[in-house]
Amino acid sequence: MSFNLEQQLAEELNLKVGQVKNTIELFDDGNTIPFIARYRKEITGSLDENQLRDLADRLSYLRNLEERKAEVINAIKKQGKLNEELKIKIKQASKLQKVEDLYRPYKKKRKTRASKAKEKGLEPLAETFLSQEPNSSSIKKLAQEFLDDKKELNNIEDVLQGVRDIIAEYVADDPYSRKAARELTFEYAKLISEGKTEDVSNYEIYYDYQEAIKKVPPYRTLAINRGEKEDILRVKVDTIEEEIINKLKENFILRESIFREEIEKAIEDGYSRLIAPAIEREVRSYLTDEAEEHAINVFAKNLRNLLLQPPLSKVRVLAIDPGFRTGCKVAALDEVGALLEYGTIYPHPPQKNFESAKVKLSKLVQKYDIDIISIGNGTACRETESLVVELIEELEVDLKYIIVNEAGASVYSASKLAGKEFPELDVSIRGAISIGRRLQDPLAELVKINPKHIGVGMYQHDVTQSKLETSLTDVVESVVNYVGVDLNTSSSALLEYVSGINSNVAKNIIKYREENGKFNTREELKEVYRLGPKTFTQAAGFLKIREGCNPLDQTAIHPESYHIAKELLEKIGANLNDLINRESLVELQNKLKNLDLSKLVEEVEVGLPTLKDIISSLLKPDRDPREELPKPIFRTDVLKMDDLKSGMILQGTIRNVVDFGAFVDIGVKQDGLVHISKLSDKFVKDPLDVVAIGDIVNVKILEIDMNRGRVSLTMNF
Structure with a gap:
């Protein structure tokens, strides 16, 4: 079974069997996806995070499928109805739906019309x-033999009705019936x-809407479901x-006989009463699952891009949380987000203390x-903006x-963490503090909030919350480990997304820091309560120490590879101190760029992917990948709505991406919409x-609807 499973996964995902086998072993040994993706490239053949997640998901599905097959085979065997042909069909099934279809005739049911008819002795x-088979008797004569007042079979029709119910x-x-009805429904049915x-x-x-099942867009499915x-x-x-009933008749009516009319009636009843409702539920469930998966994927991609927004280091921020009646909350933050001073101003109605607010x-x-x-x-954002503009002037x-x-x-702000x-x-x-800090370091601040509340998705309340939660958590985990975490400044909320670290270990790291001061080396992590060797292996490479004892601790190089990094530096006449000396670093970078990697792989006895990663980390020891993105x-x-004119070209920031386009902040109260058809001169x-x-884009105003506060934009000009 194990070999077949690996073979099947390799074929489905277009991978080598060896890659699949090795990766499954890593999964089963408790390694996390971020860790495997970065530090086990030689073993997996450099599978990236997306490939690893696909493999993990499919592996889970196939293992569950195998378990279900065993359960079904055992259940049918206990009934004494398992034959070799059925057993082979179940074992060869590649989908759970197929297994359940094969099991359906043997599944214990609640009281049905058919079971009641069988209890009355009508099954023969x-x-x-x-x-x-040809029969010299008539339907009426055959039915008469089963008349029995005690069983409520009082007349011929009672008997025939029972027979039809069984059939x-x-x-x-x-x-076959389920498969045929399912295929024809999905191919030709409409959602109305x-x-x-x-x-x-x-x-x-949607008051008078119909569309072919296979063409219904995900967002329409979710909107219709909500309606x-x-x-x-x-x-x-x-x-x-x-057409479906005719196809069933073709399959079950073997020849002309005196039974044909009754069988046809039974087939028609079986389809309309039993098959059609079940298939309709399947269709609705399929459409919903597809729509949810799409909506969650869009949300996840938006969340990833939001979390990867570049931090603004070394800037002091005055954060304002606007409001009318209760005033605007103000918080001054230093370069690392520490609170300097806070207060409240009342520039807007009902107080209207505009000038005193400006003075403060x-x-x-x-x-x-x-x-x-x-x-x-x-609320009161744009009114507060006017106040700030006057102040700047x-x-x-x-x-x-x-x-x-x-x-x-x-x-x-209302959470336990806050x-x-x-x-x-x-x-x-x-x-207000959160508003300021999410500008200084979006990732460090936004991880404190449940991802579904961050506001970069659509229909998040209409999808299965557990699926949404899992997907968004995966995104946050991926981004946190991709960027890396400062071990000496990070909150427990950020630390618990690091590979291998759970909330308890994160709290223990904070406690250790509070009691012993900042970490000087990654090795010190081993002294943290309940942070054992396995957790250290999973987490250490993603936890960075700036200005520590070992310059390698600020890089993404894993401690298990420090000896390789040191050997590499020695070979080119460099040392660890060159990583923290600006002038030496430039010289070191020049040397690293001209290395013969194929020769080095043999000399330092390491795989090429790991060697490339080590060199990349040495070239930029304290690299933050977010800093390479547009500020x-x-x-x-x-800028007011009244200032806008059709044809005006502006620069804006993408705030949200949805199925039908993108919303762009152009500096007015409402974000403008670039419809999908206006995103490019090519089909999108x-x-x-x-x-x-976060993308900075140039847009042209197409249309302004002052009454509805809407601005239509184009990027195709």
């Missing part, structure tokens, strides 16, 4: 009908929705019933030498501002193939 007569269930349970009301709603376009759940839409699957902001800017003002994009300092997506800030970080502060002040757009003046199937969250 039903078998006679199904044999369709209907027999037909419905047959694997009708409005239960004529009232205006968000679902009006049905809210009791606004009536939804059904319209299929080619007559001015004092904070000058007192703490603020570089950037970060404004949350919630009056101050003779190099000061800029930016609008920051505050989605999830309120969730964080309470532990700032126990003495009001939740609203904590929200956000900062502004010094305000998926907007994420063209743009990603």
Whole structure:
């Protein structure tokens, strides 16, 4: 079985059997995907994270399939009904659905019309009908033999009805019936929705809607599901019933006989009463699963791009969480996000203390030498923006501002983590701090918030929450390990996403840091309570120490490869101190770029992928991959909807990517929409193939709808 499983996975995923075998062993030994992807390339043949996740998912499915096959075979065997042909069919099944179809005739059922008919002794007569052998008798005479008032078989029709019920269930349970009905339904059926009301709603376009099952886009499926759940839409699957019934008749009616008419009636009943409802449920479930998978994938890609937004190091931020009645919460943060001062201003109605608010902001800017003002994009955002622009015009300092997506800030501010970080502060002040910190280091701050609250998906409330949670957690884990974590400054929320580290170990790392001061080497990790050798192996390469005792601890080189890095440096006449000396580092980089890797692989006895990774880390010892991405757009003046004109060309930032296009922040109250058809002069199937969250793009205004506050944009000009 093991070999067949590996062979099947290799064929399905276009991999070598050896790759699959080695990777399965790594999985079974408890290694994480980020660790395997980065530090076990020789063993896996350099499989990346996506390939590893696909392999892990498919491996889990096939193992579960094998378990289910064994359960089904055992269950049928206990009934004494297992034959070699059926056993082979079950073992050869490649899908769980096929196994369940084969098991259906033997599955214990609740009381059905067929089971009641069998209890009345009608099964032999039903078998006679199904044999369709020539019979000199008549249907009426055959049925008369089974009349029995005690069994409520009072007349011929009672008997025939019971026989038809048995045949209907027999037909419905047959694997062929399910397969034929399923294939024809998926190929030719339509999804139809009708409005239960004529009232205006968000679902009006679905009040009279129909579309072929195989063409229904994911976002329509989720919208229709929601409309049905809210009791606004009536939804059904319209299929080619007559064609399916005819196909079943062709299969089950073997020859002309006196039984034909009764069998035809049973087939028609079996399809409409038993098969059609089940297949309709399958269709709806399939459409929903496909739509959910698509929506979750889009959310996951958006989340990854958001988390990878470049940090703004060495800048002081004045963060403002805007508001009307309760005022705007203000927090001044130093270069590493430490709180310097906080307060509240009331520039907007009902207080309207505009000038005094400006004075207070001015004092904070000058007192703490603020570089950037970060404004949350919630209520009173644009009114606060006007205040900030006036402030910038009056101050003779190099000061800029930016609008920051505050989605999830309120969730964080009310969390236990925020309470532990700032126990003495009001939740609203904590929200302002979050708005500032997510500009300074988006990843470090956003990991404190449940990913589904970050606001870069669509339909997140309409999908299975467990699937969404798993996918988004995988994304956060992937990004955290890709970027790496500063062992001496990271929060427990960030540490627990590091390969091999759970929440308890993360807390123990923080506790160790609090009791013993900062870590000086990665080796010190071994002294952390419950951080054993296995966890150390999984985590160490992703935990960085800046300005520690060993310069290699700031790189992505794993401690298990330090001896190789040192040997490599010795061969080119360099040493570890060259990694922290700017002038020496430039000379070292020049030497590393001209190495003969094929010769070195043999000399230092290491695989080529690992050698390349070591050299890459030595070239940029303290590399943060996010810093290579475009920085956000900062502004010094305000742009209003009234300032916009058709044909105007602006620079903006992609805020969200959805199935039908991308939303762009162009500096006005509402993000503009670039429809999928306007993203490029070429056909675009998926907007994420063209743009990603955080991209800086040039757009041209196509249309402005002042009443609805909508701006249509194009990137195709």
